[in-house]
Amino acid sequence: MKSSYIYILPTFIFLFFMFQPFSYCGATENSECFECHSDEALERVESEGMKAGIFVNEYKFKNSVHNINSVACIDCHADITELNYDLEVPHSSNLAPVDCGACHEDEAEAYENSVHKKAGGKGISIPCYACHDYHYVRPLEGYTVTERENEFCLKCHDPNKFHDWLPQKETHFDHVECAVCHAPDAPRHIHLRFYDLVENAYLESDEILAALNTDHENFLKLLDTNKNLIIEVDEFEKMVFLLRQSNIRVTFRGELLSEMEPVIHHINRGEAKRECETCHLPTSPFFEAVTIVLDNEDGRISHYEVERRVLETYYVNHFYVIGGTRVRLLDRIGLVLLLGGVSVVLVHLSVRVVTAPLRRRKKEKKDEFTA
Numbered sequence: 001m002k003s004s005y006i007y008i009l010p011t012f013i014f015l016f017f018m019f020q021p022f023s024y025c026g027a028t029e030n031s032e033c034f035e036c037h038s039d040e041a042l043e044r045v046e047s048e049g050m051k052a053g054i055f056v057n058e059y060k061f062k063n064s065v066h067n068i069n070s071v072a073c074i075d076c077h078a079d080i081t082e083l084n085y086d087l088e089v090p091h092s093s094n095l096a097p098v099d100c101g102a103c104h105e106d107e108a109e110a111y112e113n114s115v116h117k118k119a120g121g122k123g124i125s126i127p128c129y130a131c132h133d134y135h136y137v138r139p140l141e142g143y144t145v146t147e148r149e150n151e152f153c154l155k156c157h158d159p160n161k162f163h164d165w166l167p168q169k170e171t172h173f174d175h176v177e178c179a180v181c182h183a184p185d186a187p188r189h190i191h192l193r194f195y196d197l198v199e200n201a202y203l204e205s206d207e208i209l210a211a212l213n214t215d216h217e218n219f220l221k222l223l224d225t226n227k228n229l230i231i232e233v234d235e236f237e238k239m240v241f242l243l244r245q246s247n248i249r250v251t252f253r254g255e256l257l258s259e260m261e262p263v264i265h266h267i268n269r270g271e272a273k274r275e276c277e278t279c280h281l282p283t284s285p286f287f288e289a290v291t292i293v294l295d296n297e298d299g300r301i302s303h304y305e306v307e308r309r310v311l312e313t314y315y316v317n318h319f320y321v322i323g324g325t326r327v328r329l330l331d332r333i334g335l336v337l338l339l340g341g342v343s344v345v346l347v348h349l350s351v352r353v354v355t356a357p358l359r360r361r362k363k364e365k366k367d368e369f370t371a
């Protein structure tokens with residue numbers, strides 16, 4: 001009889017630990033790491049005697065694309081297999097560098113062929129996270145051109161130092177993602193964002209859907225009456241009309257973006273596009289894909305293809321925001337290119353450049369008028 005107690009006690013202990021919250025189960029849970037690493041004061045002493053913070057912001061990490069996709073601390077810090085609390089630091093304090101390419105193989109391969117990979121020479125190169133960050137990576141697709149560039153390229157480059165051959169540099173940098181010219185292997189598309197003329201701000205997807213009295217699932221069905229999965233000009237105009245009925249004076253801001261594909265990492269010296277006609281011709285292959293976008297709750301976005309001719313409509317042309325009224329102009333510049341060759345363009349452009357302040361003033365007047 002008595003001997004069976006010998007087994008019952010360990011069984012109890014075993015069961016006790018089995019049904020504890022997961023954080024007791026081993027080294028696999030983020031919460032265990034956060035017990036120390038959510039302490040803002042936590043530091044370590046580097047080899048040169050410098051102190052470096054080892055704080056990880058729990059809130060920002062929770063909202064990162066990695067956490068949302070269940071990538072845990074130890075999926076990246078893969079050489080931590082368990083924590084040993086007998087030691088002052090419960091894991092090696094000389095961890096191996098994280099290998100982003102372990103999961104992002106295609107990007108890592110594409111990155112091999114890049115000025116940045118080779119930048120440092122002598123085996124040192126710019127790591128993935130110099131552009132992307134590591135603990136707080138967010139889904140990129142929903143960002144505007146300026147948000148993308150501020151987060152990446154502008155950390156290290158000042159594009160105003162170059163590009164003197166490009167008129168209206170700022171307009172280009174505001175509407176064309178750096179990678180569109182600098183990673184010419186990557187396909188690209190025009191992205192139309194909903195802009196509220198009265199509020200002077202981009203419209204949130206929720207507002208658009210609420211005003212149309214629909215949801216993500218039924219958005220396309222509502223507009224695409226002929227069911228060809230493309231929003232044509234008349235369907236597009238119907239959408240604008242419906243929004244206006246809900247008192248939203250909508251207009252569209254165009255941006256030229258690269259597709260999210262690994263070849264976007266092929267950035268190399270001397271390979272960028274500069275020929276005006278690649279973009280400023282009515283037939284430009286750069287403008288074949290035109291989409292409007294809505295954000296989903298998870299930070300991802302849905303693209304809806306629209307007919308290219310939408311770029312010529314009143315709503316895309318006629319926005320009085322900075323950078324407005326230009327898509328038609330792309331074609332106009334292109335037309336001049338076609339008819340008269342480059343010299344005429346130069347005359348045309350210098351006239352436009354000279355008259356730019358005047359036009360801007362006119363535009364501001366109109367802004368006041370419409371506001």
Ligand code: HEC
Pocket residue numbers: 027028029032033034035036037043044045054073074077080083088089090091092093094095096
């Ligand atoms: C008991 C507290 C504690 C826990 C729990 C803890 N750490 Fe640490 N961690 C530290 C301390 C202290 C350092 C600084 C070590 C040093 O001085 O070099 C550190 C350093 C680090 C470093 C930087 C060191 C390097 O070599 O790059 C990483 C990465 C790290 N921890 C990840 C983790 C992960 C992931 C977990 C969870 C699996 C975790 N830690 C759990 C205390 C802790």
Ligand code: HEC
Pocket residue numbers: 030033034037053054055056061066071072073074075076077096097098129134135
């Ligand atoms: C997407 C991969 C990834 C995930 C997930 C991740 N880390 Fe890191 N972590 C890195 C990279 C990259 C570095 C930079 C140094 C290196 O390469 O090891 C780093 C550095 C650190 C450092 C050193 C201090 C610093 O900020 O540079 C600590 C501490 C750390 N991580 C803890 C954590 C903890 C705790 C978690 C989970 C909450 C976590 N990491 C999740 C990639 C990741």
Ligand code: HEC
Pocket residue numbers: 100101104107108109111116126127128129130131132140148152177179258259260261262264265
């Ligand atoms: C010089 C800056 C830079 C470096 C370094 C860099 N990237 Fe990127 N990465 C970008 C840009 C730009 C995009 C496209 C986002 C955009 O359009 O704004 C991108 C997109 C991505 C995407 C999403 C697109 C896709 O292919 O699904 C992933 C994943 C990615 N990078 C991973 C990596 C990895 C892994 C490394 C290292 C091997 C790396 N990146 C190095 C700039 C960089």
Ligand code: HEC
Pocket residue numbers: 065066069071075076098099100101102103104128129132133134137138139140141260
């Ligand atoms: C353990 C696997 C793993 C590791 C290691 C890892 N990632 Fe990721 N990463 C993912 C998953 C899963 C996603 C979400 C699905 C997707 O977009 O591919 C993701 C998404 C991303 C995205 C967003 C792509 C988009 O569509 O917006 C970027 C950028 C990115 N990772 C960069 C990095 C960088 C930089 C590192 C190294 C510091 C890294 N990842 C390490 C698994 C990983």
Ligand code: HEC
Pocket residue numbers: 115116118119120126130131152153154155156157178179182267268269270
């Ligand atoms: C972490 C800093 C850093 C970031 C972020 C960065 N670059 Fe660079 N880039 C460099 C360095 C350093 C070189 C120089 C390489 C060399 O001289 O070998 C370089 C070189 C270049 C070159 C070749 C011309 C030259 O000056 O050598 C181009 C083009 C370029 N980068 C574009 C970009 C674009 C576009 C982005 C954003 C997607 C970007 N870079 C992000 C650091 C960075």
Ligand code: HEC
Pocket residue numbers: 149153154157158159162163166172173176177178179181182268269270271272273274
């Ligand atoms: C309209 C196309 C276009 C856009 C947009 C553009 N660039 Fe460039 N850029 C070029 C061309 C063409 C060159 C000339 C050198 C070359 O071919 O690499 C150049 C040169 C450069 C250089 C110097 C290269 C050298 O060899 O010295 C850097 C750095 C650079 N660009 C970064 C950027 C950044 C950062 C952005 C985004 C803010 C950007 N560029 C936007 C076309 C463009």
Ligand code: HEC
Pocket residue numbers: 165166167168171172175176180181254255256273274275276277278279280286323324325326327329330333349352
């Ligand atoms: C990669 C595509 C691309 C290239 C290459 C390009 N542009 Fe542009 N350009 C654009 C876009 C996009 C806009 C802004 C459109 C908008 O406002 O919606 C723009 C705007 C302009 C404007 C401003 C129009 C205004 O009303 O302010 C001028 C002028 C212009 N481009 C001239 C040129 C010239 C000249 C070249 C060749 C040296 C050139 N562009 C090369 C895409 C490009």
